[in-house]
Amino acid sequence: MPEGPEIRRAADRVHRQLAGRRLDDAWFAFPDLAGQAASLIGREVTAVDSWGKALLTRFDDGRVLYSHNQLYGVWKLHEADREPDTGRSLRVRLVAQGRAASLYSASDVSLWDTSSLDEHPFLSRLGPDLLTHGITIEQGVARLIEPRFCRRGLGGLLLDQALFAGIGNYLRSEILFFAGLHYSARPGNMEEGTLAHLATCILSVTRQAYDQAGVTNRSDWIAVDRARGASRRRWRFAVFERDGLPCPACGTTIRRVTVTSRRLYFCPSCQPS
The missing domain is CATH 3.20.190.10 (MutM-like, N-terminal)
Incomplete structure (x- = not known):
């Protein structure tokens, strides 16, 4: 979808x-x-x-x-x-x-x-739209630590359109990977720097997906995949739909789990629980 x-x-x-x-x-x-x-x-x-x-x-x-x-x-x-x-x-x-x-x-x-x-x-x-309403990193952090959001695991929270409008399943996996956060992590337990990094990733990964027609992967990792003959469906993402493949950052096998009845992909090493 x-x-x-x-x-x-x-x-x-x-x-x-x-x-x-x-x-x-x-x-x-x-x-x-x-x-x-x-x-x-x-x-x-x-x-x-x-x-x-x-x-x-x-x-x-x-x-x-x-x-x-x-x-x-x-x-x-x-x-x-x-x-x-x-x-x-x-x-x-x-x-x-x-x-x-x-x-x-x-x-x-x-x-x-x-x-x-x-x-x-x-x-x-709905919460504010990440591409329409000019959300800043500071505003993003402020929403993440609101009482109605801060005690919830990110795996379910990021799909809640009351937090931010526009995040779906592939963005959820990609944001968490680039933020280096496990899907069970809760904003209320995070330090200020981690929250700011998460808000930055929410904004930047969504913006990249908009600018590059659904591509969220890093350009150097894309180049490696394309040199190996990978299809666009494979190289457009860093972790989403790449279960069983090595993590592009550390080589650990990417895993797939079900969170809030939807599939989520993560690296156990880059995103420890």
């Missing part, structure tokens, strides 16, 4: 397609939205960004179109007069100056005023 970096890259693509342009047409498959489509015609798309796994399309009158791709939703960008070649069900179409963005197979779509967006039943439960 796509994680925060992939959703933000999708938002960026829709932003480049529509932002700064006024809508010539809007269409919704949902009856409660279809009646509002006409009111969007002539409105300028000011930005498209993301919050966790939700896309937010913002208009110049203060309204925001919320959409969540869930498991199967996908945005397709195309010329307005050329229908995408797909068998998926069209849910939303926005057209601006000959360009179109069409959302297929998603069912969670709604229109909100910016002032009431924090009342959204999904967004109101």
Whole structure:
């Protein structure tokens, strides 16, 4: 399933397609939205960004179109007069100056005023988005040591979207590896320097995954793997999906465990319990 970096890259693509342009047409498959489509015609798309796994399309009158791709939703960008070649069900179409963005197979779509967006039943439960909300290392540490988070093991905590929005399964394993922390470690038991290093890794690994289209591994380790003929699926990560292989840092065999019902990969030597 796509994680925060992939959703933000999708938002960026829709932003480049529509932002700064006024809508010539809007269409919704949902009856409660279809009646509002006409009111969007002539409105300028000011930005498209993301919050966790939700896309937010913002208009110049203060309204925001919320959409969540869930498991199967996908945005397709195309010329307005050329229908995408797909068998998926069209849910939303926005057209601006000959360009179109069409959302297929998603069912969670709604229109909100910016002032009431924090009342959204999904967004109101999310922590800040690591790629959208400009989180600093100091702010990251402050969240980690909040009473509701600090006594929980990192293996489960990092997947809690109330902490930070956007961290999914591959990011969890990669962040913990580069932070040198075991999945059972708790923020409340950490020294200040360890907390700062963890917050730094949370931000930097997520940012790298965004900048490099899902790659979180170090460039020198990637070069070694590629020289051996490894596939992208193998070399893009340092530990995720690499169980049974040697750790790129120390050579210890990488292990796979199940934490909060999801697979997690770690190096027993680099991340001691």
